[in-house]
Amino acid sequence: MDITFTLSISEMITILLSFVAVVFAIAAYWVARKQWHLSLKTYREEKYKQRILENNEETKLFDSQDIQRSTHCYIEPNCSNVDPAREAEPRHLIIIENNIFDAVEKYLSKEPPEINAYYHILILADSGMGKTSFMLNYYAKNKKKKHHQHKIYLVPLGKPDADEYIDNIPNKKNVILFLDALDEDQQAIKDYHKRITALMDKCRNFKRLVITSRTQFFPSDEEIPKEAGFAKVGIRDLGEKGAYSFLKLYLSPFSDDQVNAYLKKFYKWRFKKRQKAFDLIQKIEYLKVRPMLLAHIPYILDQQKGNEIKYSFELYEIMIEGWLDRESYFVNKSDLRNFSENLAIDLYNKSAQRGAERVYVDELKSLAKTWNIPLDKWQLTGRSLLNRDAEGSFKFAHRSIMEYLYVKNYQYRPDIKLTDQMKTFLKEMFEAEVFSIEKMPPEICLDYFENENIALQQRLRAGKILSKTGDPRFLADCWFLPNDPLLGFIEIPAGEFFMGSDSKIDKEASGDEKPQHPVYLDQYYIAKFPVTVSQYNLFLESTDKQVRSCNKEKGNHPVVDASWFEALEYCQWLTEQLKSNQEWAEKISSLFQAKDWHVTLPSEAEWEKAARGPDGRIYPWGNTFNENNLNCSGTGIKDTSPVGCFKNGGSPYHVMEMSGNVLEWTRSKKADYPYEPNDVDRENLSDKNGARVVRGGSWFNPARYCRVASRYRLTPGIRLGYFGFRLCLSPRSAV
Numbered sequence: 001m002d003i004t005f006t007l008s009i010s011e012m013i014t015i016l017l018s019f020v021a022v023v024f025a026i027a028a029y030w031v032a033r034k035q036w037h038l039s040l041k042t043y044r045e046e047k048y049k050q051r052i053l054e055n056n057e058e059t060k061l062f063d064s065q066d067i068q069r070s071t072h073c074y075i076e077p078n079c080s081n082v083d084p085a086r087e088a089e090p091r092h093l094i095i096i097e098n099n100i101f102d103a104v105e106k107y108l109s110k111e112p113p114e115i116n117a118y119y120h121i122l123i124l125a126d127s128g129m130g131k132t133s134f135m136l137n138y139y140a141k142n143k144k145k146k147h148h149q150h151k152i153y154l155v156p157l158g159k160p161d162a163d164e165y166i167d168n169i170p171n172k173k174n175v176i177l178f179l180d181a182l183d184e185d186q187q188a189i190k191d192y193h194k195r196i197t198a199l200m201d202k203c204r205n206f207k208r209l210v211i212t213s214r215t216q217f218f219p220s221d222e223e224i225p226k227e228a229g230f231a232k233v234g235i236r237d238l239g240e241k242g243a244y245s246f247l248k249l250y251l252s253p254f255s256d257d258q259v260n261a262y263l264k265k266f267y268k269w270r271f272k273k274r275q276k277a278f279d280l281i282q283k284i285e286y287l288k289v290r291p292m293l294l295a296h297i298p299y300i301l302d303q304q305k306g307n308e309i310k311y312s313f314e315l316y317e318i319m320i321e322g323w324l325d326r327e328s329y330f331v332n333k334s335d336l337r338n339f340s341e342n343l344a345i346d347l348y349n350k351s352a353q354r355g356a357e358r359v360y361v362d363e364l365k366s367l368a369k370t371w372n373i374p375l376d377k378w379q380l381t382g383r384s385l386l387n388r389d390a391e392g393s394f395k396f397a398h399r400s401i402m403e404y405l406y407v408k409n410y411q412y413r414p415d416i417k418l419t420d421q422m423k424t425f426l427k428e429m430f431e432a433e434v435f436s437i438e439k440m441p442p443e444i445c446l447d448y449f450e451n452e453n454i455a456l457q458q459r460l461r462a463g464k465i466l467s468k469t470g471d472p473r474f475l476a477d478c479w480f481l482p483n484d485p486l487l488g489f490i491e492i493p494a495g496e497f498f499m500g501s502d503s504k505i506d507k508e509a510s511g512d513e514k515p516q517h518p519v520y521l522d523q524y525y526i527a528k529f530p531v532t533v534s535q536y537n538l539f540l541e542s543t544d545k546q547v548r549s550c551n552k553e554k555g556n557h558p559v560v561d562a563s564w565f566e567a568l569e570y571c572q573w574l575t576e577q578l579k580s581n582q583e584w585a586e587k588i589s590s591l592f593q594a595k596d597w598h599v600t601l602p603s604e605a606e607w608e609k610a611a612r613g614p615d616g617r618i619y620p621w622g623n624t625f626n627e628n629n630l631n632c633s634g635t636g637i638k639d640t641s642p643v644g645c646f647k648n649g650g651s652p653y654h655v656m657e658m659s660g661n662v663l664e665w666t667r668s669k670k671a672d673y674p675y676e677p678n679d680v681d682r683e684n685l686s687d688k689n690g691a692r693v694v695r696g697g698s699w700f701n702p703a704r705y706c707r708v709a710s711r712y713r714l715t716p717g718i719r720l721g722y723f724g725f726r727l728c729l730s731p732r733s734a735v
Helices: 009-054 064-071 100-108 131-144 162-167 186-190 192-202 256-267 271-283 285-289 297-304 312-327 333-349 361-370 377-382 399-408 420-431 442-449 456-469 533-542 564-580 582-587 604-615
Strands: 078-080 097-099 120-125 151-156 175-180 208-214 230-233 244-251 386-388 393-396 489-492 495-499 517-521 524-527 598-600 663-669 692-695 711-714 723-725 728-730
Touching (some): 009 064, 097 100, 120 131, 131 151, 162 192, 361 393, 377 386, 442 456, 517 604, 564 598, 604 663, 604 728
Parallel strands (some): 120 208
Antiparallel strands (some): 078 097, 489 524, 495 517
16 A cells, blocks of 8 residues: 655755754754864863973973963964065065974974084064963973974073073083073163173083064164074174174064964854954954963953054053943952052152162052052952962063053153163154053154154154253263264365356256356255254253353254354364363264365365255255255244254255345355365465354244255354254364
8 A cells, every 4th residue: 555645845944954953952962062172182282381381490480371371373474584564564475484483493493503612582562462372382392292303492581680690501512502572681671791701601511592582672673683584682792703603583573374273262252243253364464473461352342442543552451441330349450550550650760770670579568559559469469460370479461461551651760771662652652542642752752753654743842852861863961962883974086067147947046046057066064953942952061151141942943143253263263172081082083094184164165065966956866846844934844943843854965054044154155156275365264253154044034035056145243043053073173
């Protein structure tokens, strides 16, 4: 008998949906099980690493909190031979990258060279990029190897007893020594050349050396060369090469794949949270560049509240606010923030005195009492952003947190040198209009002052602050001359240039500028800037002349109201100072090629050649007027400006202020062209009555009078508020 089953459409749909539900349930179970296994595997790996790091003599200087933070959800970064911080978009560089574990392992596995055994490794990165985490995780990975293990010791150089620990390491010839955070070493902060030399001497018996440091800790490109390969740092003994050679590696920002891998470990099966975090990270470049900040992504997600984040300091503020909210059940938020900001200032300012950026537990309570902050000891140690090390000292969980809190209420102190990260925070706060330029330290003010992309009024404000706080471009102990090897004098090489104007090229040319003609001049030196108020006031004080009080607030402005005679007096005085002071005379001895070289005023021809170069251009920068390149009447300043304010207005020889700001006296009498360099009467300084040429235009003059060929003549005794002068080194005297 045949049995036939007939199903309605609705029954068929029900069966199909049930089948799909079962498939989805099985898939969900499989994914959940896989995630659970992955989570369990990750957890076990982390705990295993932590046991290794917490129970070995080689890593005993690192506290458990550092170890736990460095191993949690750790992703192995890449490294490159190019500094990503040199580029505006560090993640968009086309550079050779490798896994840093593979790169370091490959290098350390090689036998040290028999000749010049100083080939070590220097790992560089900005704050929060994972230098310490790399060292700890590399050590743990090496310990897990069954074969070819390296004998490694890890030493945080920020610890006061780091040197003693290094000295007591046994069997040094078989040990690879990892030295972490050179930039936190108090001796290196004072003199890193000397410290590296001492470290290399102390570590000469070790098999290999690996050092980590913030990239910007080294002050110049010469210390960390741009080219790939080796960095040379430190000073060697006589007879040896001039520097220790290091293989130079830069930690790279995370790629999208590495960010994804981190989020999978961090959020595990919380897919929506993971996607939300990934979307946020794509928008905020700092999160990709700073793995340390990724650890705080939950706080950032919770606190962002739809606000756009443009700066790294905003991320730190969100992170700290999230932490304060979390602790508010146990401790007053305002008190805890107040204490943290005060402690950051205290730790950094007294780091040299304490030997490290950390404080003993007993001192925490006394500091809170001193600052009148009502917090108990358990709140200070257990509910704060501080970590305790093995010796019982407390420090901030990450140095960059301390640096951010330090600058929150920043007050300039000339005896305190800021870190590169502090400067970054301050610059961002200025750009975000959180801080005014008046709160910036001189080195940051100088950056803004010399940046032509900053609005003119901001540059002028920065220049004013530099004048008040002490302009680092000038040496107070060297008559306020510029802080460079030649004390601000620039070589103008021997050769011809075109003097005067050609009406076919310059439609503004006047009759006394013609004809344009070639003039040959021997080599000479001219000052980069006009003589400043500070320079001239020192001369007045030293010669018992009255200092003009109205100028005291404009130390880095060009001096004005100086007659031609007074300008020559200054030249004579400075010549005597330079020749009588052995220390500074030696520094510029190459300028005084013969005994009859003197500081004097430039001749009219010397001034013009320095201003326009050999090609006969109309303005120092070219043939087209640009009011952004000078201080003239059209600029609207209506007064002198700090010297160097218009960086794009420099001449072909990089002599500044040759157009605008102040008219400048020359030694030459006014006479018709052509100019003859050997015309004795034209340069006769003994003639006290003959009118002298002034050049360059001023803040008072329109553009046509700021052309480099423009000439005025004035009686030498006159003083005006837009007349100054510039120095020249020449065989001719100022007498």
